Amino acid sequence: MLDWEKIFATRSARMRASEIRELLKLLEQPDIISFAGGIPDPALFPAEDFKAAYADIMSGPQVGAALQYSVSEGFLPLREWLRGEMAKIGIECGTENIFIVSGSQQGLDYLGKLFLSPGDTALVNWPTYLGALQAFNAYEPNYDQLTPNGNRTPASYLETAAAKGGRPKFAYLSVDFANPTGETVDFEGRKKVLELAEELDIAVIEDAAYQSLRFDGTPVPPILSLEIAQKGGIDETRTIYCGSFSKTLAPGLRVGWVVANSAVIRKLVLMKQAADLHSSTINQMAIAHVAARGFDAQVAKIKAAYSARRDAMLAALSRYMPEGTSWTKPEGGMFIWITLPEGADGADLLAKAIVQEKIAFVPGKAFYADGSGANHIRLSFSCANEATIEEGIKRLGRLVSSEMKAAA
Known part of the structure; x- marks a missing residue:
């Protein structure tokens, strides 16, 4: 059979699957609370x-x-x-x-x-x-x-x-x-x-x-x-x-x-x-x-919805995340960036989160050109209602607390 790798252009070696696109498949699982995909809420489409x-x-x-x-x-x-x-x-x-x-x-x-x-x-x-x-x-x-x-x-x-x-x-x-x-x-x-x-x-x-x-x-x-x-x-x-x-x-x-x-x-x-x-x-x-x-009316509608979800996530993070973690407080958009203690690995945490707590997020390493940033994770609040955010962050905080205790 033809060895395709020998005839692909050298640039093809730098093409990698998007971790985010792969994580979007989790949205098809009804028991997963997903903060992974930074995608708009389809219920808000005009x-x-x-x-x-x-x-x-x-x-x-x-x-x-x-x-x-x-x-x-x-x-x-x-x-x-x-x-x-x-x-x-x-x-x-x-x-x-x-x-x-x-x-x-x-x-x-x-x-x-x-x-x-x-x-x-x-x-x-x-x-x-x-x-x-x-x-x-x-x-x-x-x-x-x-x-x-x-x-x-x-x-x-x-x-x-x-x-x-x-x-x-x-x-x-x-x-x-x-x-x-x-x-x-x-x-x-x-x-x-x-x-x-x-x-x-x-x-x-x-x-x-x-x-x-x-x-x-x-x-x-x-x-x-x-x-x-x-x-x-x-x-x-x-x-x-x-x-x-x-x-x-x-x-x-x-x-x-x-x-x-x-x-x-x-x-x-x-x-x-x-x-x-x-x-x-x-x-x-x-x-x-x-x-x-x-356009202006549509933007006003989605801003009202996403703003409430951001506020709900920030409040839940304050309640449930343990000391030693921190996060950004955005004035808009769809994302909150979590910093975990040094030595933590967002990819390892995700594997446990899916199995143990039925939650998903994006590990931070994917966003660094040099492959660093393992102790970060990205959360999106755009597609979850306030009740789901509360439950999901509660689960995340429980898991992070457990991992920090185990590493102590």
Whole structure:
């Protein structure tokens, strides 16, 4: 038989199954309380609005266009709507600066392909979004640690990159209520990322997938808006903003967007032409229909639900988690990041949690480019009601307490 491993490209060796995608299979087991998947609650999807949107499209004059090939840049009315939304958060741009992708995950893949040659360096947070690591890994980069608080100097990045044989190409970070930590990069941190990018002459990839899900606290301007204000226009900037409808309207339609300098957008369009020609036209039309008629109301609805669940999880953690553990207190999003005592292993804890307590979460190691972070776990509160959160955290606290006593 053919030995496939001998003819696969070398990059295939860096492709790994997503621990999160595998854990989502646990949702099919009715006796498991899952805090694993960072996915929206389907009960909150605007299903009736989408039914009406698709009915209107299929019965109206646009049906032919909806089922036909389309332009690679994306459905123009959707890009026009996004232009208005971007302006609200300080990102003044034209439709030529907006590019529709099949979920922001595709945008990350394209950006990895655009910037990374084998051995180049990507600067990422420790920890960072697992999906970004998966997207970038295929292009065989090295990773170095990005710390928006400025603890490391640009010289250290250059020295490390030179030793590994590749120059830095971009800094990637999730800026609001990040996956996995739930943390937000503050105003000064965003300015420092821009300063670092200027010194290193690299791009900034701003992952804003959760930007709309702020429950409390003061909104922080996007990095791209800060740079536009500094430089006078989007075509003078180096920041690339990635947005998504997956967390607000519907993840299954796979519609996201990238906003950037028009030179970057032109390259991304060429990639899409070679990859899949264009994102689903009818899905873009449906998203445009629903967003134009009720985006703000939909966001308000999900924020109210998720905020209550976050509060319930934080309260339960305070009641049931033992001393020696700590956790983040996010102002929005879907995640809380737990730090266990040194020496603990989230993967080992998960194996016991599933069998002994019938609960699931994501071990923290998956989110570190260097494979560290074993003593962390990620909890998602988006798909569990308050009563389920109370019971699940009670079980988690019981298990962690037991493990800590056994290790003492």
